[in-house]
Every structure is written in C-alpha cells, then in structure tokens.
Amino acid sequence: MARYRAILAYDGTAYAGYQRQRSGTSTIQGVVETALNDLFATPTPVWASGRTDSGVHAVGQVIAFEASWKHGEATLLKAINRLLPDDIVVRDVRQHEGFHPRFDALRRCYRYSILVAPAPDPLTRHCLWHLTRPLDVEAMQGAADLVVGVHDFATFGHAPEGGGHTIRQIFVSRWQRDEIPSGERVSYIVEGNAFLYHMVRRLVGMMVEVGQARRSLEAFREAFEQADIRATGRLAPAHGLLLERVDYADTQ
Amino acid sequence: MARYRAILAYDGTAYAGYQRQRSGTSTIQGVVETALNDLFATPTPVWASGRTDSGVHAVGQVIAFEASWKHGEATLLKAINRLLPDDIVVRDVRQHEGFHPRFDALRRCYRYSILVAPAPDPLTRHCLWHLTRPLDVEAMQGAADLVVGVHDFATFGHAPEGGGHTIRQIFVSRWQRDEIPSGERVSYIVEGNAFLYHMVRRLVGMMVEVGQARRSLEAFREAFEQADIRATGRLAPAHGLLLERVDYADTQ
Numbered sequence: 001m002a003r004y005r006a007i008l009a010y011d012g013t014a015y016a017g018y019q020r021q022r023s024g025t026s027t028i029q030g031v032v033e034t035a036l037n038d039l040f041a042t043p044t045p046v047w048a049s050g051r052t053d054s055g056v057h058a059v060g061q062v063i064a065f066e067a068s069w070k071h072g073e074a075t076l077l078k079a080i081n082r083l084l085p086d087d088i089v090v091r092d093v094r095q096h097e098g099f100h101p102r103f104d105a106l107r108r109c110y111r112y113s114i115l116v117a118p119a120p121d122p123l124t125r126h127c128l129w130h131l132t133r134p135l136d137v138e139a140m141q142g143a144a145d146l147v148v149g150v151h152d153f154a155t156f157g158h159a160p161e162g163g164g165h166t167i168r169q170i171f172v173s174r175w176q177r178d179e180i181p182s183g184e185r186v187s188y189i190v191e192g193n194a195f196l197y198h199m200v201r202r203l204v205g206m207m208v209e210v211g212q213a214r215r216s217l218e219a220f221r222e223a224f225e226q227a228d229i230r231a232t233g234r235l236a237p238a239h240g241l242l243l244e245r246v247d248y249a250d251t252q
Numbered sequence: 253m254a255r256y257r258a259i260l261a262y263d264g265t266a267y268a269g270y271q272r273q274r275s276g277t278s279t280i281q282g283v284v285e286t287a288l289n290d291l292f293a294t295p296t297p298v299w300a301s302g303r304t305d306s307g308v309h310a311v312g313q314v315i316a317f318e319a320s321w322k323h324g325e326a327t328l329l330k331a332i333n334r335l336l337p338d339d340i341v342v343r344d345v346r347q348h349e350g351f352h353p354r355f356d357a358l359r360r361c362y363r364y365s366i367l368v369a370p371a372p373d374p375l376t377r378h379c380l381w382h383l384t385r386p387l388d389v390e391a392m393q394g395a396a397d398l399v400v401g402v403h404d405f406a407t408f409g410h411a412p413e414g415g416g417h418t419i420r421q422i423f424v425s426r427w428q429r430d431e432i433p434s435g436e437r438v439s440y441i442v443e444g445n446a447f448l449y450h451m452v453r454r455l456v457g458m459m460v461e462v463g464q465a466r467r468s469l470e471a472f473r474e475a476f477e478q479a480d481i482r483a484t485g486r487l488a489p490a491h492g493l494l495l496e497r498v499d500y501a502d503t504q
Binding site: 009010011057059060086087088089090091092111118119120121122123125126127181182242244245 | 311312338371377378433434496497
C-alpha cells in the first residue's frame with residue numbers, strides 16, 4: 001500500500017457538494033471513491049483538503065488515498081480518469097507517503113466570480129453569480145482590505161463542529177474586474193490558512209452589499225468587529241465559487 | 253403587427269444547432285419559435301443573422317419576428333424569457349420596422365476559445381477546446397494576419413447552397429492569450445462581413461496546425477491561395493465557438 005496525493009477539478013453543478021452523504025445523493029467524494037473502489041477492487045476512502053458546498057466548483061481540490069498500484073503514476077492518472085464522468089477530472093496524481101490534504105494544507109485559495117450585466121448569460125450561468133446593478137468595486141476593495149491578517153471571523157461563519165475557534169488568517173483579499181463577452185466580470189480572490197463553513201460566500205455577500213451601497217464600509221467594519229454570526233449579511237450563491245488551489249509546504 | 257428585433261444568447265450544448273430541423277431534434281430556433289407561438293397564440297416565425305452549428309454558443313445572435321403586442325418592450329422581454337429555458341435568453345427586444353437580421357448585417361463577430369493545459373477542465377468543457385500541447389501564438393498571428401482584407405475563402409468553406417461566391421471581407425483577425433485558473437486560454441477574435449459554413453472553425457483548425465508546427469506559415473499561405481476546399485485543414489470543434497456580436501448600420 002502506498003499513499004497518493006491527487007489534484008481534483010470538478011464542475012459542481014450536478015452534485016450535492018463534495019462530501020459523501022448517507023443517502024443516495026450524488027457527491028464528488030462518492031463518485032471518486034466509487035471509481036477508486038472499482039479500479040483497485042477494494043474499498044478506497046478518500047481524504048480532501050476540505051469540503052465544498054453543493055454547486056461549488058474546483059480546479060485545485062487536493063485529495064489523498066491509499067492503494068496498491070504497480071503501473072506508475074501516469075498510468076494511474078489515465079486509469080482513474082477513464083472511470084470518472086466528464087465533470088470530474090484528476091489533474092495530477094503522485095505518491096506521497098504520510099501526506100494529509102487537510103492537516104498539511106497551509107493555504108486555501110478561492111475565487112468568486114460575478115457577472116454584472118443587464119441580462120443573464122446562459123453560457124456562464126453555472127459559474128458566475130449574475131447581478132444586474134453596477135458594483136462599486138473600489139468600495140468593495142475597502143471592505144476586502146479590512147479582512148487581511150489574523151482576525152476572528154465569527155461574523156462570517158460558525159466554529160467547526162466538535163469545537164474549535166473562529167480565528168483565521170487571510171493573506172490575500174482582492175477584487176478585480178475584467179470585460180467578458182456578456183458583460184463585466186467582477187472577481188474576488190481570497191487566500192487564507194483556512195476558512196469557516198460558508199465564510200467565502202458570506203464575505204462576498206456582505207462585500208456586495210457594500211458595492212451596492214446597501215451597507216457602508218463603516219457598517220461592514222462594525223459587523224466584522226462584532227464577531228457574531230447574528231451580524232452576518234447576505235450569503236452569496238454557491239455557483240460563483242471556485243476552489244482554485246491549496247498550497248502545501250512543497251508547493252508554496 | 254409590428255416587427256421586433258432581438259438579441260439572443262444561448263448555451264448551444266444541448267441543441268442541434270440554431271436552425272429548425274424537420275425532425276424532432278431540439279434547436280435554438282425551434283425553442284424560440286415555440287415560446288413566441290405560445291406567447292402570441294399564433295405561429296411566429298423567427299429570422300436570424302445566420303445559423304450556428306450544433307454546440308456553438310452565442311451571446312449576441314440577432315433575430316427578428318413580427319407580432320402584435322400592446323404592453324411595451326420591457327414587458328415583452330420578460331414575457332419571452334419566462335417561456336424560455338435557462339440556456340436561452342433574450343437580452344434585448346425592440347420594435348424596428350423593416351429590419352432584417354441577415355440582409356442588414358454589416359459585420360459578424362466571433363470568438364473561438366482554446367484551453368492549453370495538461371489536464372482537461374470540467375468547468376469549461378462545453379466552451380473551450382482543450383489542447384494539451386503549447387501553441388506558438390505568434391506563428392498563429394502570422395497566419396491570422398494573412399486573412400485580413402477581401403479574399404476568396406474557398407479553402408475554408410463551400411459557397412452557400414443555391415449559388416453565391418466565396419469572397420468575404422475580414423476586418424479583424426487577432427489571437428490573444430490570458431491565464432485562467434485551469435491553464436492558458438488562447439482566443440481568436442475574428443470579424444467579417446459574412447462567413448462561409450464552418451469558416452471560422454476551419455480558420456482556427458488550420459491556424460492551430462501552424463501553432464503546433466504541423467504546418468508552416470508558408471504552407472498555410474499556399475493552401476489559402478489555392479482557394480479550394482480540398483486544401484483545407486483541421487476543423488476545430490464546435491464547442492469553442494461563440495457568436496459574440498452582429499453589427500448593423502445603427503450599432504457600428
């Protein structure tokens with residue numbers, strides 16, 4: 001048995017999130033484990049860097065599993081992908097003894113993408129949050145600057161089940177805009193050591209309130225400093241969110 | 253009865269192309285006409301600026317139809333969209349007597365998008381052509397420069413059914429590259445007075461041959477100058493193609 005580390009990309013549209021569930025719903029983890037079970041002809045549990053919600057996408061989710069395989073990593077990559085549907089792809093797989101995708105992760109990097117346009121865009125409807133009104137991206141960057149550093153993010157999420165605190169460190173928190181054929185795309189890039197449940201979507205939701213002048217920067221700051229989930233704002237929809245990368249000591 | 257002009261966006265993935273077909277296959281035109289027939293309670297044929305192939309997308313297809321409607325354009329827009337599925341959207345509709353989307357069109361603007369990355373990207377699998385090997389974009393721009401102007405494009409497509417020539421004028425022919433989360437995106441922007449059937453996909457296919465050093469720029473030029481479909485190269489897949497805009501005298 002060897003331990004393998006893999007990078008996973010998926011279109012989360014058709015799935016009830018990353019994490020396997022008791023019922024018969026389709027999840028990323030469930031589909032990947034089924035593929036690995038078939039390939040190795042033995043139950044093969046998969047660990048991930050973290051969960052993603054239903055509808056959330058990934059281009060750089062990191063997972064690990066243990067298996068006996070004698071045909072090399074390139075062959076393993078092809079063999080797994082042959083057993084996966086079109087909307088889930090293993091981008092890379094390599095042996096890495098002792099690797100744990102969650103405990104070893106140093107940084108999680110997310111991107112949240114918004115389309116600002118009068119009309120919806122069918123082609124990006126599963127990966128951009130469509131808003132019709134213009135956003136004040138400079139004001140949103142003002143809010144984004146406030147969350148950089150080590151803070152209590154209790155306003156943006158509950159502590160993990162089974163205890164734990166709500167302190168997290170944010171390294172990068174940046175809004176950017178570019179033109180796409182259907183309108184203006186406004187994207188939020190956020191990188192942190194870890195994130196609370198729904199934290200990125202709550203950050204985006206409340207920053208969009210600032211960008212729509214429905215909440216002042218000062219009101220954002222006050223809600224943030226309250227460190228209380230009851231001060232939370234809008235929850236941005238799942239489908240705009242992409243897990244872009246997870247960094248480890250050897251990839252930073 | 254008044255004539256209306258509308259801008260249509262669609263995700264072409266689920267459709268057998270724009271044009272209505274005799275059989276029961278699902279087409280963009282068929283779905284839009286069904287919606288209009290229901291809304292106006294009378295058969296309502298739709299004209300378009302041109303067809304798009306199965307799997308090709310649009311953000312700026314232009315159509316026209318005639319109808320009796322007394323509740324204003326904004327209400328009409330909402331009423332049509334309520335009857336359309338998620339993957340087809342009318343972005344704009346306004347009254348325009350005498351307008352013909354095909355005969356009045358001065359310029360068609362297409363964008364073809366390629367993902368260059370070792371691994372496929374599930375999230376963009378329906379709208380980017382995935383290639384694993386690097387492309388020499390400078391060489392491709394050399395080929396792109398050759399097609400600007402008035403030329404016989406017979407190498408890149410047949411004359412329309414029922415006669416007609418293969419001379420077309422290209423105004424813009426430009427490759428550009430940018431980074432996206434899953435790799436490098438290489439895009440071809442091409443604008444012309446009109447295009448032959450499959451012409452954009454044949455231009456992209458042969459320019460990609462140049463970018464992969466499977467065809468020299470000189471061989472591209474010779475094939476182009478032959479003005480013969482038998483000299484054609486690779487046909488790029490449909491799903492990378494987007495009809496971005498159609499220009500008329502009043503929108504140029």
